[in-house]
Amino acid sequence: MSQDPQPGAPHDPVGEVLRLLKSAAGPANPMVLLDGPPLSGVSRSMYEALQTQLPHARLHQLTAGELADACTGPDTSRLFFAPGHQCVVWLDGLSPADLVLLGQGFLDQVLPQALVMASVNSAWRERILRDRSTLTAPARTVLLEYAQRVSVPFTMTARERSYLRENGFPVSKGLAESLVGGENLIKHYRRAGWENRDGRLLVEAAVDVRRCGIHRPLSEDELHQLWLARCADGSDPRFQQALEWAGTAPQNASMGLLYPAARTPSRPAGGWRVLAYAAGADDGDHGHRARPLDDAWEQVRELLTGADDQYALGVAAHLHGRGGTARAALADAVERAAPEHPIADAARSALHCLSPDDLG
Incomplete structure (x- = not known):
């Protein structure tokens, strides 16, 4: 569905992105940041605007870590050089650590050569902007000085509601959320507390990884270990049954709570992603009851x-006020990363920013 209810209106994120993309032909490319809650439609807004304004652009979908790696290589320009084509880098679902990493100077290397489009969960963005520490200062620089923000609203227009009804979709809270059956997935997740305890524990474990700031796909082995940490008497057959339940779309939904991740050169095995909307529900989004991380x-x-x-x-x-965990984890990152790797430098800088009161 084309989302262009009233071009230029506040509810028109695609129109706002289009306005920003018109500056992409200039000497300084913009960084366009789409900000919205899970299943607000940020990815769809990006693709629709890009197809309209830059249909022949060369699109690179990367993680912030992959972008940093590329910038430390011998010839960064080779990644973005495409004769006759605008290059676009898409950074989807940035975590707080990603924003801190990008603020270490990598955007200065990329923006002269490529347009950067990115998305961030509104809750993480607000938490970073509320934090006044030097640790997150690079992230605030990205959010306030580099990024041109486009807010993607969760609520729907009357036209969008009519479109859903006419095409047989359930009308719920948001457009993208209705298209995938987000609220039905949350009801399915909640009911599993008594209908499928193993499946519920598996999804909770994957959700909590995302709530703890790790947004990458998880391998089946990692999911198994996380599940065993919560279900000590679990067997391999029970885990496989739990994974099958979590990956199956329930009635009135178009996906599962866990879904296969796309294979990439850096992750040839793919793995499993967890529905970010479920993580938001456990954080208390949209009136849902928050579940403690414990x-x-x-x-x-x-x-x-x-x-x-x-x-x-x-x-x-650190953003959740858990100084001891922050210090221990950052120290481990420094120790385990290659000495010249961008993550080592970012973790070292973050560690030095922590207060002496943040004991490991």
């Missing part, structure tokens, strides 16, 4: 031990 911080720190994960966990823990 022991999840330490479970995630013990089981996802890679430098990238520890760095992401450390930044998110």
Whole structure:
């Protein structure tokens, strides 16, 4: 469905993105940041605007870490050079750690060569802007000085509601949320507390990884270990049944709570992503009851031990006021990353910003 209810109106994020993209032909490319809650339609808004304004652009979908790696390579321009084409970098679902990393000077290298489009969850953005520490200062620089923000509203216009009804979709809270059956998925998730405890524990474990600041896909083995941390008497067959339940779309929904991630050169195995809308519900979005993270911080720190994960966990823990976890995770990231890797530098800088009162 084309989203152009009233061009130029506040509810028209595609029109706002189009306005910003018109400056893409100039010497300084913009960074366009789409800001909205999960399932507000930020990705659809990006693709629709890009197809309208820059249909022949060369699109690179990267993570912030992959972009930083590219910038430290011998010839950054090779990634973005496409004769006769505008290059666009799409950074989808930035975590707090991603924003801190991007603020380490990498955008200065990329924006002369490529347009950067990105998305961020509104809740993370607000939490970062409320934080006044030097640790998150690079992220605030990105949000306030580099990014031209486009807010993607969750509410629907009357036209969008009519479109859903005419095409047989359930009309719920938001457009993208209605298209995938977001509220039905949350009801399915909540009912699993007594209908499918193993499946519920698996989804909770994956949701909490995202709530702890780690937005990447999870491998089946990682999901298994996270599940066992909450279901100590679990067997392999029970885990497989739980994974099948979590990945199956329930009635009146078009996807599962867990869904296969796209394969990329950096992640050839793909893995599983968790529905970000479920993570938002557990954080208290849209009137849902928030679920405490409790022991999840330490479970995630013990089981996802890679430098990238520890760095992401450390930044998110700091934003949640968990200084000890932040210090321990950032120290692990420094120790486990290659000495000259961008993550090592970012984690080292973040660690130095922590207060001496933040004991490990």
